[in-house]
Ligand code: NAP
């Protein structure tokens with residue numbers, strides 16, 4: 001269900017890192033349904049192809065690139081080709097991320113680095129590489145964070161550190177790019193149903209029930225809940241919104257650090 005009018009984003013171009021599954025794909029599908037041309041960028045060619053075909057089958061316009069956000073040249077190439085095909089980029093979504101539950105002593109330095117490099121360095125790379133292609137004034141950058149940026153969470157040291165960095169990076173770029181008319185914001189989801197992230201963090205019925213008990217609104221969010229905030233932030237209704245962190249989490253971010261039943265990895 002969309003409260004937004006048909007054709008809202010006609011003529012606009014959106015670039016997504018991590019737009020090929022889960023929350024990213026849901027946002028890309030919604031923007032495409034509202035008329036935006038969408039570029040989807042992620043590592044696995046088969047996921048890229050399936051996502052592009054899915055959007056095209058619904059009458060949307062999409063193109064895809066297989067690449068890794070840890071590789072700056074991959075992003076440069078995909079952004080350049082998007083610009084050549086469709087002109088300046090109106091919306092940049094930084095969504096690519098990695099997660100696995102593990103205590104700090106249960107992950108190697110390389111395991112910690114893998115998540116920091118995808119989440120934080122990958123977001124920097126996408127923003128840095130996209131800047132020359134963003135429409136000025138008028139572009140909007142949206143990064144997807146997580147409650148772990150604001151609330152410490154056991155077995156999530158890599159994600160807590162990486163996403164906290166994403167939120168502060170976003171605020172810093174809002175300051176640097178505001179004078180050019182580029183808005184930079186974050187959406188911070190809580191637990192979102194039917195996603196890879198939740199299948200990793202709440203892999204059992206007990207973990208899922210525990211997760212829901214910790215949400216003040218007493219339900220998991222949906223991918224649509226996040227897409228609704230994304231559409232708002234892209235729209236003219238958010239023309240004066242920059243440097244903001246939009247928690248879309250059922251109030252989960254108000255709750256302190258917790259250990260979820262059934263979500264602990266084997267020791
Ligand atoms: P997901 O379906 O696994 O989405 C991750 C996306 O990133 C996929 O498209 C994946 O595609 C891509 N990706 C991963 N590593 C990449 C890399 N190195 N380079 C380029 N692309 C890469 O997971 P999700 O649960 O929907 O999560 C989406 C976002 O929401 C993430 O930023 C996550 O931190 C955030 N979030 C999720 C939840 C939740 O409840 N699920 C809660 C809070 C925040 P490939 O495998 O093809 O690379």
Ligand code: COA
Nearest residue numbers: 097098099100101102106107108110111112114115196197
């Ligand atoms: N516990 C501890 N360490 C783990 C782990 C786990 N469950 N899973 C991976 N690692 C470690 C690996 O052992 C490796 O460290 P090592 O070289 O010292 O052995 C390091 O993490 C990198 O693993 P690798 O598989 O080479 O990384 P990758 O770049 O191919 O994948 C991940 C990145 C690990 C984040 C992978 O889970 C991924 O691709 N995730 C994307 C999807 C996702 O997480 N979606 C949810 C988003 S919220």
